[in-house]
Structure formats: structure tokens, C-alpha cells
Amino acid sequence: MEKRPSRIYLFFSLGFIFMLICAVGSFFYGLKVGTDRTEAKFDAKTAATKQIKRVGTYPQQDLVSFYHTVLLPYREFQNTWFEDMDQLNAGDPTTDNASIVRALGKLADEQYKQANQSAINGTSPLLQDAQTNYLKSLKLFSTGTSKYISKANSIPGSLVAEQLAKDEYIKSAMNYTLRAQEQMYFAILKWSSTMNSEIPKQVVFQPKVSITEWKSYPIAVKNLLITNILLEKNMYQPYYPQDITTKIDQMIQNGQSGELNVQYIHQSVDLLLRTDAIKANEFKKNKNRYYKDELLPQLPFFYE
Known part of the structure; x- marks a missing residue:
């Protein structure tokens, strides 16, 4: 008669130990996943800093x-x-x-x-x-x-x-x-x-760049900011960054940014891509209009 309770106790004990092992395993797995995610976020935040040091x-x-x-x-x-x-x-x-x-x-x-x-x-x-x-x-x-x-x-x-x-x-x-x-x-x-010594060698952008700040940048800085935004938002597009830059400058010049209550550059990018407002070669078509005196390397995507 005593063997049956002992066997039941044994099963309960084994079951408890098994559950304990699973719980501990889940804890460490969760800890690892959490750590990995935290490290991934940290890597993303420090990527720009590492790049500047190149x-x-x-x-x-x-x-x-x-x-x-x-x-x-x-x-x-x-x-x-x-x-x-x-x-x-x-x-x-x-x-x-x-x-x-x-x-x-x-x-x-x-x-x-x-x-x-x-x-x-x-x-x-x-x-x-x-x-x-x-x-x-x-x-x-x-x-x-x-x-x-x-x-x-x-x-x-x-x-x-x-x-x-x-x-x-x-x-x-x-x-x-x-x-x-x-x-x-x-x-x-x-x-x-x-x-041109007036153009900075490196730039660390604030999370939100205003239209006013944008207007003070040379085109090399503007283009880099666009690549930052595209990377951050994971926007894979067929356009060159300078095509988006040009369309933003066109919106500002035409007063559309104010009419649409767009205050920050990332809002402009979202709006332009969402409405498919960018066409091929926007930069080349408007280069003389907006960037006639801007300094650019002799790369074919900047010139006819």
C-alpha cells in the first residue's frame, strides 16, 4: 500500500523538477533574447558615431x-x-x-x-x-x-x-x-x-531636423541627411538621395511645406514617398535652378 503513494510522490517530484528546468531555461532564453535586442538597438544608435571615426x-x-x-x-x-x-x-x-x-x-x-x-x-x-x-x-x-x-x-x-x-x-x-x-x-x-573648409567633415543629426535647419545646409549635408532617414525608416527606393533633396527644396520654395504644415524633414520624406511625388532625375532637371553654385564631385549622377 505504501508503494503507490511513493510512486505518485516520485512522479510529482520529477514533474516539479522538469517544470523548474523549463522555467530556468525560459528565463535564460528570455534574458539572451532581451540582451540581443538591447545590443542591436545600441549598435544602431552607435553606427553613426562609428562611421564618423572612419x-x-x-x-x-x-x-x-x-x-x-x-x-x-x-x-x-x-x-x-x-x-x-x-x-x-x-x-x-x-x-x-x-x-x-x-x-x-x-x-x-x-x-x-x-x-x-x-x-x-x-x-x-x-x-x-x-x-x-x-x-x-x-x-x-x-x-x-x-x-x-x-x-x-x-x-x-x-x-x-x-x-x-x-x-x-x-x-x-x-x-x-x-x-x-x-x-x-x-x-x-x-x-x-x-x-571647401566651410562644409563640415562630419555631421551628427538631431532626431528631428527642422525646415529652418535644412535650409542652412549645403547639398552634401542635405543628401547625407536623406540617406540617414531612408536607412532609419528602411525605405528602399529607386531614387537617388539628391532627387529627394531636390523635391524637398522645391516644396519649400513653392510654399507647399507651409501649406501642408510640414515642419520637419522626415515628414517631407514620408509625404513625398507616400504620394509617389518623386520622378526620375529630379536633381538633374533642377540642378541649375537650386544648386548652380553648390560644390559637387564630378560623378555622372550629378551631371548630364
């Missing part, structure tokens, strides 16, 4: 070399990406969705090889970092698209585009692009400051 020299020839050997191959993929997403979203039932996705992955691989052919000058560390991040982006685009080839023809094109946009590999690829873009425009700022 000292180096940024002669125009390094910027031009980077433009042709790294940026152009990447931009060819980026432009094709947006064109193909538009085609998929159109939802034409005769479209071979799988071929589009397969071609995107192949193009990402090809452009990766092109952008990786030449090493960036070691005296320009920001451009080195930008090349690394553009390469990471292309690799992740290739990996991400490969997962959808087999099922792309079994679902509507708009759903393919939607799933690609939500894919973790693709989202990471876009984030690496935005990081690389910020680093490239930081390098352009550093070149500008060597040519």
Missing part, C-alpha cells in the same frame, strides 16, 4: 572609381528589381513569374561578380565599407529570390512581389543597400569638406 582621404578619383566599379553594377540590378516588381504587381496572367524571379537571382550574381572585381583604395575606408555592403546586398538578393522560383508560377504575380518584399533575406538585402548608400554619401561629404 577617417581617411577621399580624392575625387576614388569616388569616380567607386561609382563605375561598384555603384553602376549595383544600380543596374536595383533598376531591374523595381521594373520587375512593377511587372509582377501588374498581375498579367500570361507573365512567366518564375522566369522573372530566376532572372533577378541570376542578375544579382552577375552584378556581384562585377562589383567585386576591383578593390577600393584602402585610404578610403567608407568606400570600402560601402562596397562590402553592396556586395552583401546582392548576395542576399540572390539567396532570397532563389526560394521563390519553384512556386512563382503557382500564385499571382502580385503575391510573388508581396512575399519577396516580406522575405527576411530580401529585407536584409535592402538594409545593406541603405547602409552602403549612407557610407557613399558620407564619403562625398568628406570630399566636399576638403574642397
